[in-house]
Amino acid sequence: MSLDASILARRGSFTLQAEFALEPGTLAVAVGPNGSGKSTLAEALAGLLPIESGRVVLNGRTLDDGRQHLPACARRVGFMFQDLLLFAHMSALDNAAFGPRSTGVPRGEARRRGRHWLDRLGVGDLADRKPGGLSGGQAQRVALARALATEPELLILDEPLSALDARTRAETRRLLVGVLADFPGVKLVITHDPVEAMALGERLLVFESGRLVQQGTPDEIRRRPRADYAASLVGVNLFRGTLEAGDGRVFVVLDSGGRLSIPGDGLRPGEAVFATIHPHSVILSIEKPSTSARNALHGVVSGTDAIDGRVRVHLDAGPVRITAEITPNAAAELDIKPGSRLWASFKATDIGVYPR
Template sequence: MTDTGERATMEPTGGQTPRDGLDARLVVDRGTFRLDVALTAAPGDVVALLGPNGAGKSTALRALAGLEPLTDGRLHLDGTPLDRTPPESRPVGVVFQDYLLFPHLSALDNVAFGPRCRGASRAQARARATVWLERMGLADQADTKPRRLSGGQAQRVALARALATNPRLLLLDEPLAALDARTRLEVRAQLRRHLAEFEAVAVLVTHDPLDAMVLADRLVVVEDGRVVQEGGPADIARRPRTDYIARLVGLNLYRGTADGHTVRFDSGPSVTTTEDLSGPVFVAFPPGAVTLYGERPTGSSARNLWRCEVAGLETHGDQIRVDLTGELPLAADLTTVAAAELGLHPGAPVWATVKATQTHAYPA
């Protein structure tokens, strides 16, 4: 049995081999829904599975945990196949969305539960749990039952319980979803620190782009059971490839065909960009790059001009988000004063412009 001061995972010996970490292709057939997602990650990586409700994120997480049998594919962890290994025998720790702490056990005994299940004596398990509660800043809550813990404290107890078994794979299912906005900000920063210290693979499931961008090294975006895009947070934010991702990162996104600096959209209109490209491309620009006029502007330097109609208005932070239909459906962000001066209301005709320098075109 390892001593109570050990790190979250075993120290690597002799350097990591290419087989270290996670190598999986998760195929799950469930009636009309089919999940087919490939995941690879090296020790120390934090991967976020991001996608809309029903995309298959939680199914993928359950498959990794052994709670959902694979129809096909593979699941290897540090070179060892886990496809047929029962959940309780996998070197996997799970933090569930609602934490699932045992209500009748103290914080200390909740954390000690995992090591006890892995064969540690009661004294060994409680000693290890004490170390983990200290790491989480919860030493003074050791005897507290879950109902008396705050949301942030409960989240940290659940994380300590998952890490106390020294997992080689840590799974987090919407770990911040149950928290209020203020607590979420604090706990997100704490979780980022703990994940940065974790030496094995962590997979995070979330539908919140901020959680994904802040906590993960790599994003894997899943829609309808398939991976539609993956990469670093900055790359995905700058080059979205689906409408879902564009909405998440707050961009207008269009697909078209480029001929030099002109892109003809599949929907009909065209746009002038600064990039010189050829063939299928995406064009993206933020709603804040859109300028609206009540009448067709004269003498405007913007080369991109479309006649639109206001479809809806909503508060978006300290601005007004204007949903537009017409020649080019798009979203525009205006100050409250600007929206009032234009007299915007559903059905109002407007002209929308975007400067070429504020667009971003990239190969599709």
């Protein structure tokens, strides 16, 4: 019982490349910015987009191998669409019973199954309503019931929470987590929201410009991000470079230019590495910091964001771009605005280094 996918898919000039395996029971989340390929992935898995080459194997059944494309209706892949796509001319119950009914289940049994899932999702009392008479959160539940009533082997939820307002979202997320925990098959949630991905996912697939750039548990990705989007996901500064030793110290010489001083235990010079620095480890100052143990970069503020009562300051320091997280008070004292010139400094021991 598992999903094995190795996909090369094309839509227009866009190419998606991804190779991964998912186990049932684990909630996987595909995350990436818009246009990163996660929706194309979902369509390729569901049979809505034939792949060009590779293979998609679900529980031993080959769904697609680039030559033979099993049609969507024969895949047993449930799909909850971002826009829900509830059938407007059918009641909630008929929507939920549509899947079983279409696969040859007798009418009475199909309706019984539809009702079971509507009840399970807490919208059994709305069974006779047409989609036009449902609120966003209710429609979401009906759509999920409709997908689950087909008893799919793979369940894909495309942006399940993005259309909801904040209050409905929290409630729906709780419900979603509960229902998905009971779902025995392979389950994949698609989202562009990093916070949602880290909160929901037991396994993350990180997409960037049509590539699967990193996969792992949220903890693995938090500790060792390997792609720019993964780094922004967990909110750290990510640098690529090569180890070099000199003057009795060890440096990461950055691919973009510049170098960082790091503690030099057990690292081999010449090795290609990632280096990470958490923004709250970066100190900003107007004067050049005097302590020599610090890395110091002089740069220009390119922008600021406010996140959870903290201020994130983005600094262009020549070839290096770095983000610092400081308190609003500190930001006011430093009089930070785009164009301000500042020093960013951080301790060697605050830099995480791991092989590329």
